[in-house]
Structure formats: C-alpha cells, structure tokens
Amino acid sequence: MSLYHYASPQHFYPLAGRMVPWFAWLAAVSAALGLWIGFFVAPTDAQQGEAYRIIFVHVPASWLSMFLYLVMAGWAGLGLVLNTRLSSMMAQALAPTGALFAFLSLWSGALWGRPTWGTYWVWDARLTSELVLFFLYLGYMALNAAIEDPRRADKASGLLALVGVVNVPIIYFSVQWWNTLHQGASVSLTRAPSMAAAMLAGMLAMAFAFWMYSFAVSLARVRAIILEREAHLDWARDLRGVKR
Amino acid sequence: MNGAAWTPALAAVVRRDLLLAARRKSDALVTLGFFVIVASLFPLGIGPEPELLKRVAPGVLWVAALLATLLALPRLFAADHEDGTLEQAALAPVPLTLLAIGKVLAHWLVTGLPLAVVAPLLALQYGLPADAIGVLVVSLLLGTPVLSLIGAIGAALTLGTRGGAVLLALLVLPLYVPALVFGAGAVDARLAGLSPAANLSLLGACLALAAAAAPWACAAAIRIALE
Numbered sequence: 001m002s003l004y005h006y007a008s009p010q011h012f013y014p015l016a017g018r019m020v021p022w023f024a025w026l027a028a029v030s031a032a033l034g035l036w037i038g039f040f041v042a043p044t045d046a047q048q049g050e051a052y053r054i055i056f057v058h059v060p061a062s063w064l065s066m067f068l069y070l071v072m073a074g075w076a077g078l079g080l081v082l083n084t085r086l087s088s089m090m091a092q093a094l095a096p097t098g099a100l101f102a103f104l105s106l107w108s109g110a111l112w113g114r115p116t117w118g119t120y121w122v123w124d125a126r127l128t129s130e131l132v133l134f135f136l137y138l139g140y141m142a143l144n145a146a147i148e149d150p151r152r153a154d155k156a157s158g159l160l161a162l163v164g165v166v167n168v169p170i171i172y173f174s175v176q177w178w179n180t181l182h183q184g185a186s187v188s189l190t191r192a193p194s195m196a197a198a199m200l201a202g203m204l205a206m207a208f209a210f211w212m213y214s215f216a217v218s219l220a221r222v223r224a225i226i227l228e229r230e231a232h233l234d235w236a237r238d239l240r241g242v243k244r
Numbered sequence: 245m246n247g248a249a250w251t252p253a254l255a256a257v258v259r260r261d262l263l264l265a266a267r268r269k270s271d272a273l274v275t276l277g278f279f280v281i282v283a284s285l286f287p288l289g290i291g292p293e294p295e296l297l298k299r300v301a302p303g304v305l306w307v308a309a310l311l312a313t314l315l316a317l318p319r320l321f322a323a324d325h326e327d328g329t330l331e332q333a334a335l336a337p338v339p340l341t342l343l344a345i346g347k348v349l350a351h352w353l354v355t356g357l358p359l360a361v362v363a364p365l366l367a368l369q370y371g372l373p374a375d376a377i378g379v380l381v382v383s384l385l386l387g388t389p390v391l392s393l394i395g396a397i398g399a400a401l402t403l404g405t406r407g408g409a410v411l412l413a414l415l416v417l418p419l420y421v422p423a424l425v426f427g428a429g430a431v432d433a434r435l436a437g438l439s440p441a442a443n444l445s446l447l448g449a450c451l452a453l454a455a456a457a458a459p460w461a462c463a464a465a466i467r468i469a470l471e
Contacts, residue, residue, distance in 0.1 A: 139418065178429060
C-alpha cells in the first residue's frame, strides 16, 4: 500500500477520523499546560504588569495565522499541479482556521495594546500586514464560496492563494517601509525582550496547542467537505452513522 | 505557429479593445468622472485648510485612482466571456497569455493613462507644488499598470461568479497595498523635501514583477473560468 493510497478522499476520510481525537487531546493537554504556565508559573512583567500575559494567546495566534497561509497555499499549489482533489479540499479546510487565528491575533493585540500603549490600534507594520493577511483569507473563502462548481472553485481559489503568497512578503516590506518613512515608530514591537524561560515555555506550549488544534479542526472540517462532495458515491452512502 | 505571428496578434487584440472603447466612450469617461468626483468629495469631508489638503493629497489621489481602476475591472473580460470570444481566443494558436497582455494593455490605455493625465488638475486643486505634481504623474504612470495587471487576475477569477464586482474588490484591494504605499510614498517624499527615487524604483520593481507574472496567472485564471 503506497502513500498515495490516502490521496483518495475515500481512504483519507476514515484515517482523518482516527487522527482527529488524538490531535484534539494533544491540543487540550498542551493548552492546559500552557495556560497553567502562563497564569501561575510565569513571573509578572516588570514593565507591563499582568497585561503582558495575553502574549500566550497573541503570539501563537500570529505565528499560526502566517504559517497556515503558507500551508494552505502549499496544498492549493499541489492541488493545481497534481490535480488531486484532496489537496484542494485540505486548502479549503485550512482557510477558516487561518482566518480565525488572524482575527484572534488582531483582537488580542488590540486588547493588549490598550493597557500597554494606551491605544487599541496603531498603524504599525506588523498590525497592518496582519490585517491584510486577514483580508487575503477572507478573499480566498469568498471566492471559494462564490463559485458553484467545486472543482472550478478549487482551482480559482487555489490560484488566488498562490498569488497571495507571492504578495505577502511584498506587502509586509512595503508596509514596513511605509511606516518608517512616515514617522518614527512610536511603539516598537521589534526590540527583542529578554524573556524569562517560563514565559518562553508557556508561549511554546500554547503555540503547540494551537498547532494541534489546527490539525484537529481542519481534519474534522476536511471530513465534512469530503462527505459533502462525495455524498452521491457508494462508499459515502455505505458509511454508518452518517445521516442523509 | 511561431513567435513571429505574436506581434500582429497582440496588436489586433489591443486595436480591437481600443476600438470597442472608442465606440462606447461613456465607459471610459465614467471611470474618469468617478476619479474626479471622489477626489473632489474629500475636501468637502475634511475641510478646506490648504495645509491639511496638501498633506493628504498624495494618499487621497492615489486611493481615488485605485478605486477608479477597480470600477473598470469587471468589464475587462465580462463581455468576451458572455459572447464566447474568450473560448475562441483560448483555442487560437497564439498563447492565451498574449491575449491577457493585450487586454491589460488596452485597459490601461483606456483607464489608467487618462487618470495620470487628469491627476495634475486635481493635484492643483489640492495645492500641490509643481515638482510634487510631476512626481505624482510619474508614480501614476508607473503604478496604474500594476493596478491593471493585478486587477486582471481578479477579473478573470471572478468571471461568472455571484456578486462578481464586490468579490473582485475583496480579492484585489489587499493586493494593491504595495502600489499604493510606494506611489503615494513617492509624492510624500517629494513634499517632505526628500528624493522620491527609492519609492519610484520600488514601484518600478512592482511593475516589472507584475508584468512578468500577472499575464501568466491571468491566462491560467481564464482557463479555469472556461472549464
């Protein structure tokens, strides 16, 4: 049995079903660990007080939002090149999770910014490019939803994801230069804080939790997409426990 | 068919689209009118102080130009898609990429170039000094082709979709960020007494990249739409 065996939605469906609980449990356990470290072990920050603890949600969410866009574009590109249905379904399944993390990153950043900088929003390069990334996710999902034929929707949104991935670095640098050209950054996010080991451990645990959560949720979502698209096929009809 | 036949094919596509635009002048004029009206509304909204207007002029004019380009985009392929011209073009012995280049070129000549021509007039209303107006025109001449090129990908991707025009805005506007930043940034730099060369060079780099990659992606998007 080759690896390509699981490239077929029919065979991937049960495999994904077996993997979902594992990733969900890993996510739950590491999130509990990360939150425990974040709330009880990590010391209070000398400058920001307790408010800094939002870092345990904010930074992992930002990482994942950027990483998931790359993964999504990778699957979309694979789907375009190899014409494999499952790849495009994976890309489609990843998009809402990526958008969720982008939104969470913006939201938690605003809540963090208020007590520490005194404002919910600054036109900082990172904030602005994260916002643009959020729009890119929305555009991908909107295009996918707007095209009736699923195979055409796969290809069109896949192409858009690839165009986006070429543009993301350009957008990031343009916004960064725009910021430095306009005004000296009043708030710098880039200075590396000397971070206590417990803070780093908590952040990494939360990043791992978010990562595992992304696995669990996108696998569950890809199962739903597979069922939706293949509902007319015999193997899907024969599944037990699926209501028609 | 070899490369020798490409130039006449490209010229034919451009000539045809220009002819169509000349026969329906209102399309191009509406875009231009939109640009002028949007730019004229801003002083009414934010107040007539000359210093303030001068300060916001580069950004306002660039955003207005960007929205005007966006307004014209849905028409780029829609008519050809409806009457089957695109399908015939896809079957033609010349590459579909060539058709995309021709359509984008004609689109830019009809919408982008007039924007750059009219912009000095609006810049005068905003009280920009002459040298900054020159930079604005150069930045628009370099930047509006980028807008047309990237927009063509979005126009091809949204062919035959529900709510195409609104969707097109959602897809394309985030990708316009670099052109806006460098274009308005060049004029800002001149206003601040700095050299606009860095911004203009980066805008030129965006144009080079878009000119190389966008027609190809656009042709791929047309093929997807024709499936």
